[in-house]
Amino acid sequence: MISVEMNPNIIRNIRKVEPYVPGEQPQNRVVKLNTNENPYPPAPGVERVLAEMDTDRFRLYPDPSAAKLVSALAEHHHVGEDQVFVGVGSDDVLAMCFLTFFNSEKPVLFPDITYSFYKVWAELYRIPYECPKLDGDFRIVKEDYRRESGGVIFPNPNAPTAIYEELDFVEDILAHHPDEVVIVDEAYIDFAGRSALELLGRYNNLIVVRTFSKARSMAGMRIGYAVSNPSLIRYLNDVKYSFNSYTMSQVSIACGAEAVRDQAYFQKTIQKIVETREWAKEELQKLGFEFPDSRANFIFARHPRYDAGELFEALKKQDIYVRHWDSERIRQYLRITIGTREEMEQLFAALRTYFKNRT
Numbered sequence: 621m622i623s624v625e626m627n628p629n630i631i632r633n634i635r636k637v638e639p640y641v642p643g644e645q646p647q648n649r650v651v652k653l654n655t656n657e658n659p660y661p662p663a664p665g666v667e668r669v670l671a672e673m674d675t676d677r678f679r680l681y682p683d684p685s686a687a688k689l690v691s692a693l694a695e696h697h698h699v700g701e702d703q704v705f706v707g708v709g710s711d712d713v714l715a716m717c718f719l720t721f722f723n724s725e726k727p728v729l730f731p732d733i734t735y736s737f738y739k740v741w742a743e744l745y746r747i748p749y750e751c752p753k754l755d756g757d758f759r760i761v762k763e764d765y766r767r768e769s770g771g772v773i774f775p776n777p778n779a780p781t782a783i784y785e786e787l788d789f790v791e792d793i794l795a796h797h798p799d800e801v802v803i804v805d806e807a808y809i810d811f812a813g814r815s816a817l818e819l820l821g822r823y824n825n826l827i828v829v830r831t832f833s834k835a836r837s838m839a840g841m842r843i844g845y846a847v848s849n850p851s852l853i854r855y856l857n858d859v860k861y862s863f864n865s866y867t868m869s870q871v872s873i874a875c876g877a878e879a880v881r882d883q884a885y886f887q888k889t890i891q892k893i894v895e896t897r898e899w900a901k902e903e904l905q906k907l908g909f910e911f912p913d914s915r916a917n918f919i920f921a922r923h924p925r926y927d928a929g930e931l932f933e934a935l936k937k938q939d940i941y942v943r944h945w946d947s948e949r950i951r952q953y954l955r956i957t958i959g960t961r962e963e964m965e966q967l968f969a970a971l972r973t974y975f976k977n978r979t
């Protein structure tokens with residue numbers, strides 16, 4: 621055992637951060653409804669590409685520009701290859717965006733209840749920020765964003781509320797921030813509605829960030845991307861190449877490019893999840909839960925009679941994992957990922973039993 625007295629001067633010079641806490645990844649078989657993963661496998665072509673991979677090439681560094689993946693995405697979204705930036709999950713892409721675009725003395729704006737990583741990056745990079753409060757129905761108040769800022773970021777649909785805002789809302793925020801970058805984090809857009817990508821031609825301050833982790837069933841592959849105009853994408857690449865040139869592995873480049881091509885499978889999977897979601901809303905209502913209308917692959921629900929923390933623990937005991945945050949305003953809510961119909965049945969059965977035994 622090494623025991624060294626720590627020099628306080630060393631400690632003083634350390635960049636101290638409060639890290640993001642990811643949802644649990646239990647390694648045994650559980651009903652996993654806690655991190656918004658997709659219950660269905662990725663496009664079948666991905667398995668083939670993986671089987672055909674030439675492992676001898678693993679000796680070599682991957683293509684730093686991930687050109688195959690960038691070009692598949694550019695084709696998919698009908699944009700130029702110089703309009704796409706890829707990274708190791710959208711977390712990597714977003715972290716690069718914070719570092720690149722939020723470099724003002726003025727505060728970056730994002731909602732008080734949103735993806736909790738935004739605050740972590742702002743703190744890590746010493747970016748000033750302010751968090752306008754969601755209203756009583758958990759909606760973003762667009763008027764609160766009509767002020768001087770160093771940029772804006774929000775997810776649409778928002779997380780963990782699952783509320784989707786129409787494009788006129790997104791456009792209002794873009795129009796009020798002509799001098800700053802506005803990032804729309806569209807992790808759940810495929811379950812929701814129209815994408816801000818439609819606005820790219822009209823707003824040169826817009827960056828749309830997407831992920832393969834939710835709708836594309838590839839959280840384990842770590843692929844995310846940003847779409848914007850060539851100028852902002854160039855700045856993003858300059859920072860990325862000042863940080864780590866080889867972010868995307870050969871495997872994620874090949875599998876990601878293949879997944880994008882199978883549009884039919886993608887649509888079918890999304891359709892299944894949306895159908896399960898709509899049915900789950902009815903079931904949750906019957907059980908007495910209250911929730912904002914979800915347009916994502918999860919539902920943010922509270923029960924007027926049962927404590928969310930207790931429900932969370934009771935479900936976990938039965939190997940059913942949902943997400944719960946012990947933080948202000950959302951303490952009484954559970955975020956429940958939409959799994960397969962069977963997984964949801966198991967959740968509802970466990971809830972029914974719990975309610976029966978509690979009363």
Ligand SMILES: *Cc1c(COP(=O)(O)O)cnc(C)c1O
Pocket residue numbers: 656708709710711712735775779805807830831832833839842843844
């Ligand atoms: C899941 C999620 C991400 C991160 O996704 P990865 O691509 O897996 O890093 C980013 N933003 C929001 C809002 C998310 O829910």
